[in-house]
Amino acid sequence: MGKERFIKVYSEGTLNVTQIFVDKVTGVNYMFHCSGNAGGLTPLLNKSGQPMITPISDYE
Template sequence: MARDDRFIKIYSQGTLNITEIWVDRETGVNYIFHASGNAGGLTPLLDREGKPVVTSVYDEE
């Protein structure tokens, strides 16, 4: 797997204030990315109990 294939964007919302959800294909961990203007941040997406959200590993090829 090439380096640029490790993460896949599964959700995107907004144009100026962007919110995206990315999934790591190797671990299944979901990450949330939010950007507004020149600032942005990425963090693991957590469930109600504070544990990372993990989905089945994507293999869309």
């Protein structure tokens, strides 16, 4: 397969897991949280309500 689109940049916890991923195409940051068999994914927002963007060059 080709290059992976998402890179995990942060992770904590074992039963209650919180992770942050960066989309290497758009630079958008996403937070994933799961507890047991339930979980959710959401984009991280800045104080203006816009998606947080990481410069893509940071992951090339």
